[in-house]
Amino acid sequence: MTTTARSRIERYDPASIEPRWQARWAELELYEADLEDTSRPKYYLLTMYPYPSGDLHIGHWYIKTPTDAVARYRRMHGDNVFYPIGFDAFGLPAEGAAIKNGIHPAIWTMQNIENMRRQLRSMGATFQWSAEVVTASPEFYRWNQWIFLKFLEAGLAYRAKAPIDWCPNDGTLAREQVEGPERRCWRCGALVEKRDLEQWFLRITNYADELLDFSGIDWPEPIRIQQTNWIGRSEGAEIVFTTAPDDHQPGGDELRVFTTRPDTLFGATFMVLAPEHPLVDKLTAPGQRATVAAYLAQARRQTEIERLSTDRPKTGVALGAEAINPINGERIPIWVADYVLAGYGTGAIMAVPAHDERDFEFARQFGLEIREVIRPGDAPADRGPLREAYVSKAPTDVMVNSGPFDGLRPIPDGFQAIVAELERTGRGKAAVSYRIRDWLISRQRYWGTPIPVIYCETDGIVPVPVEDLPVRLPEEVDFHGSGESPLKTDHTFLDVTCPRCGRPARRETDTMDTFIDSSWYWFRYLSPEYTEGPVDRRLVDRWTPVDQYTGGAEHAVMHLLYSRFFTKALADVGVIGQREPFKRLFNQGQILGADGERMSKSRGNVQDPDELVARYGADTIRLFLMFMGPWDQGGLWSPTGIGGVHRFLNRVWTLALDPHGIEPGDPQAGRLPADEDVAAAERSIRMAAHRTLRVVTEEYEGFRFNTMVAHLMELANTLFRYRGTAVAGGAAWDEAIRLLLLMLAPAAPHITEELWARFAAAADTPWTSIHVQTWPTVDPSAIVDETREIPVQINGKVRDKVVVPVGIEPAELERLALDRPRIRELLAGRTPERVVNAGGRLVNIVVD
């Protein structure tokens, strides 16, 4: 700041600008939506609420900054924008801190929340703090309990014993929380075991088909595909085999199987039961008892420890019993093997080794018959034994070795014919099976919503009466370091009287999965203090579904699926009227540390935003995060390049406050371009500004923030070339600066507000915030061009360019192109075979 040219203006100093405006905005309640105002279009903008982990880093800014820009952008379009925030405050890390450091989870959590609020404010974010929701507060979680009781009453919540996923550190997990081939816990990474336990479930499977229907919501295709795969709908048939009588049992038991290929029924040469199948014991022949028992024990161990990979050799043992195939009365052996899963279908399969890879491998392993029943149309009649299972489905396939069904096309004709025959004899029917299972929601943890039920010796499971809600977490608790939930030993909590019979009873000590909280929190934002129910139905009907939701794709089959389920279930119990939560979803990418790993304190790869704010100011950070690349892509964190963005804001500052300054380093400074007079220069400036407005508007709409920033930089660069010239400070110049500030305002709210205020002061007009201005409109007359530069190609290579009037006749354009000296020279007298005139955008001359 030592040059005379720039010493006239004050330096751009974010530290003196930003806190002042943040305070002013809060004071004016500039960003409070009026939920009762129906005169303007409503716009519910939601960003996934953060977990207050204490690991605050630049990733939080990356997630929230563009959403905040959208909120501001929509407001400038006159929308009534509701943009709330809250905290996903229950969860394990708080409990971990309690066990490790002896700090109460509530204290730890509230401290982190306080720090996070401060940081979110320093971002200049326009959250509506009056709507804030903290899920760990009884005012919120009592409604989790209320909803749970509703679900219980409607049969959507139930308690059952089931083989469940068990993490040695975190206890039970939902199936969605088990990751990878090694089956590790999503939180702590420990190997997950299987256990048979009584647990609480929500009946998400009731909604499997409805959850497959995405019509009416605009979600990214990858998420829809992931959810569809997770739900895993398969159409097939349920077929009833029966056990054959033998020396040790009378037979006649039904063995139901699910198959997607009923057309291969004649190829079933054995059956396989899952180790957990209830008939295993009954069907085991005395001579096999020891072998089977040993196998079951081993299979159990196998599932409890690491299941290394799916390509380990298949194992199994024969039970010494047989089943009868309902289509042809054939007797086939029954085996037990752990490649059949208890939890899918019926836990039993008909094995068709010729047409299923797993059955094929198993048959090979144990020397079982492999009978081909589907033959490709082009296969020779006698081609010897199959070398691998034939699983493809070609239209030319035919059925063989299938009695009366021989010669049929398997799909769909054979499929339907066999199902029809089974239905006629009552031995089977068309059926659908799903991969998705009910949502296991109980956790053996302290820091979560207590499940509001009581166990009574006489009355069994008794719901806590609604008027007794909330069931509060006891505050005085001892985390005695064992890792076990203190609720299990806290008698002030445990000991209750049964609401039905009044006798001593015991309270449920399990708490809810924290994904319950996030499955409906956005409804609560609309009326965080409402006491008549979880939501104010009137506001919910008016304001939801959420118009735009933004958050990470890692929640594809957890939060984003649970939320859809919850919305449908809440509708079915009469709490709300809609069936989809989020109309439009955008998945932003993730910012990773420089080492390519997720940012966390323990890895030491976090970038602290406070540090950057102190150095560059919030506006620079906001802009830089948007400029880094496409928002849905994420990337590795690197501060390289942040200086470029900061320089840009400095240039905006200079342009706005010192239009007549001259840069001593620029030999052309103060002079118009050689080919422009004042009028032409003003036309250039207007054209640049309005063209930028056109494209920047589209980019905000399309969430293409990186190119939006680039285009604003381009405009600033253009204006800089005219700084200090005869047009600087003129009408066209002032208009361009005004447009630049308005376009930049959603992304860099402080500097634009400051400059806007200074303009108002200089013009002696009353101040109104730039953020309540109306988004400008493009002046079509400013962006029409009189001439256009057209590339001229020879055989697809650009060889010359010709400047022509806009709207030139194609024939005239071609004539001009062919007449260019350079083109004539390169053609060297050759006559063009053809001349392509691509809609007046380009000329391509084809020779030879």
Place this chain on the structure above:
RNA sequence: GCCGAAGUGGCGGAACCGGCAGACGCGGCGGACUUAAACUCCGCUGCCCGCAAGGGCGUGUGAGUUCGAAUCUCACCUUCGGCACCA
């Protein structure tokens, strides 16, 4: 193995309804300003050949469609994300 996304300069990336590849920024080189440095400003910067004019090559690889392909089609390679024997 299956499903999904993506491969473009030294780097982040732009263009992708087929039509000037590399916008914008970083980094690098050169220059102006300065006693000097920093800051700021200006210019150049895909690779190769050439003093230059200019030419050749170039969007993961290989084919194809087309007057014309980063963009469309097919096959393959690599990276990242998801799933994990789902009958």
